Amino acid sequence: MLGRTHKPFLGSSISALTGSNKMTFVATNVALSGTDLSVNNTKLATMKLMKVMMESRAQDGADDIGTFFQQDGTANGGKAPSGLGNIVDDGTVAATYGGLSRATYSGINATVTASGGTISLLKIRQLANSISDGAVAPDMAITDYTTWAYIEQLIQAFQRNTYTDGPNQGQTAGVGAKSNGLYWGGLQIYRDKKVATGTFYLLNTKFLEFYGLNYFDGTPVSLKSELIKGNIYEFNPANATKAFTWTGWVKAYNQAAMNGFMILGGQLICRAPMRQGKLTGVTGI
Numbered sequence: 001m002l003g004r005t006h007k008p009f010l011g012s013s014i015s016a017l018t019g020s021n022k023m024t025f026v027a028t029n030v031a032l033s034g035t036d037l038s039v040n041n042t043k044l045a046t047m048k049l050m051k052v053m054m055e056s057r058a059q060d061g062a063d064d065i066g067t068f069f070q071q072d073g074t075a076n077g078g079k080a081p082s083g084l085g086n087i088v089d090d091g092t093v094a095a096t097y098g099g100l101s102r103a104t105y106s107g108i109n110a111t112v113t114a115s116g117g118t119i120s121l122l123k124i125r126q127l128a129n130s131i132s133d134g135a136v137a138p139d140m141a142i143t144d145y146t147t148w149a150y151i152e153q154l155i156q157a158f159q160r161n162t163y164t165d166g167p168n169q170g171q172t173a174g175v176g177a178k179s180n181g182l183y184w185g186g187l188q189i190y191r192d193k194k195v196a197t198g199t200f201y202l203l204n205t206k207f208l209e210f211y212g213l214n215y216f217d218g219t220p221v222s223l224k225s226e227l228i229k230g231n232i233y234e235f236n237p238a239n240a241t242k243a244f245t246w247t248g249w250v251k252a253y254n255q256a257a258m259n260g261f262m263i264l265g266g267q268l269i270c271r272a273p274m275r276q277g278k279l280t281g282v283t284g285i
Helices: 034-040 049-068 121-130 145-154
Strands: 006-009 024-033 111-114 140-143 175-178 181-184 187-191 200-203 208-212 244-246 257-270 277-280
Touching (some): 024 034, 024 049, 034 049, 034 257, 049 244, 049 257, 111 121, 121 200, 140 145, 145 181, 145 187
Antiparallel strands (some): 006 024, 024 257, 140 200, 175 181, 181 187, 200 277, 208 257, 244 257
């Protein structure tokens, strides 16, 4: 196999773009040697190497992009897309957002609260109250697996027995299971291994969106695979073709090899950082 990489870039990566919420691109290359393809092109082949490698690299790319969306947008010289790290911030991580100073414009500051080591339902509710105003309130919470387990432990035993699919079933029970998350007090609490340990986000998704920008040339890419099992993307592949573009194969001129790129274009943008919040430093209850 030849070298493989995932790299954010801007245009030709020669000149920097300025302005608010610049569009970014993340390229995941797929490289195969001609000798490997030749060996695979026989009656004894049990799988199509080119097809499986493309599916594998698409999943690798999605995984890395998931990491970018939990970071602060500074990777690769600031060419990576924004993540919750710099969106849900009060100037501690990122002094500016969208080219504006958080010290000057308080409306682009999120509420960041040090948990003091512990998490409680009271702290979650207080954080929610601080970023809510009437019907404008967080509708989603996301945290790491360990913190999610702490929250599950906080819920009293008799409440944990009341499971609900929340609004999908027209039920109003305050606690239970919601898809792969907990449902408490009108909040869907999800767990994600990409979230930094000890961090609990409260998000108002009405103001948080990913704006995609299709690469000018190529075809959609699916993350679902017939041969690669056990990855999260095979269970929710619906939106992948709207995000990834395959450029096609390029034959190397100085070696027996082929290379191509899967490109994600767009930006994660928050129109109201002041309606987002997070608890940090959670280590227990």
